Amino acid sequence: MRWTEQHSYRLIVWSLVGLLAMPLLATLLYSLSSSWGATLLPDGLTLRWYLALWSEPRFLAAFARSLLVCLAALALTVAVMLPLVLVAHTRWPWLDRLMQQLMLLPFAVPPVVGAVGLLQLYAGGPLPIVGTPWILIACFFTLAVPFLYQALATSIKALPLQDLLDAARLLGASTPVAFCRVVLPSLRNGLLAGCFISFSFLFGEFVFANLLVGTRFETLQVYLNNMRNHSGHYTSALVISYFLAILLLTWLANRLSRSAR
DSSP states (O other): OOOHHHHHHHHHHHHHHHHHHHHHHHHHHHHBOOOOOSSOOOOOSHHHHHHHTTHHHHHHHHHHHHHHHHHHHHHHHHHHHHHHHHHHTTOHHHHHHHHHHHHHHHHSHHHHHHHHHHHHHHHHHHHOTTTTTHHHHHHHHHHHHHHHHHHHHHHHHSSSHHHHHHHHHHHOOOHHIIIIIIIITTTTTHHHHHHHHHHHHHTTOHOOOOOHGGGGGHHHHHHHHHTTTTOOHHHHHHHHHHHHHHHHHHHHHHHHHHHOO
């Protein structure tokens, strides 16, 4: 078989995939080992660490808290960003330029600096919400805005938006009805992509969760940090479970995206 440029690209891609997968595979093997000393391979394989992990009420509670906070922040972000994107691309174009600049702020401010500022602002006064999930939801909202807004803005720029709205108005539909029945279904793929990227980022957020709420509202990443000295096998099982949850969400997002198309 003749060696072509396409085969070279495939070799490079698969080599990169194998290189990136090696630490994850090693973690998986360590989480399945009963003991692993000064040998190349573990002494035996067991599911004891996974059974202990998924029967631990503290882990299940931390996992549920992470899901709750991330989903609440995403719901708030979608409720705010959808009408904002529509208004910015139909009535006020200057708002889109402003949002493009504001989206850089969450990445320009280091997480530790932002968390310290939020602690000083909301530790007391009329709104003492430090240590509660409300400050975490509000903080996650600001982190999800750039991902979701950019995904929606990219999708809406690919649409003949004004033509769709004019056609809907000619058929007797109001602007809200046209947005819900015509524009929103066309933005479904971009919305799903933005939500999934945002969820993956928020689900792994540790700095804000640890500094703003800590063990008072223990999320999955805070729980992982607190259990780092418990057992290497146990924490490896926790890391693999985290990656499997993200992988499952990726698969669900792809299925929903295909159904939408």
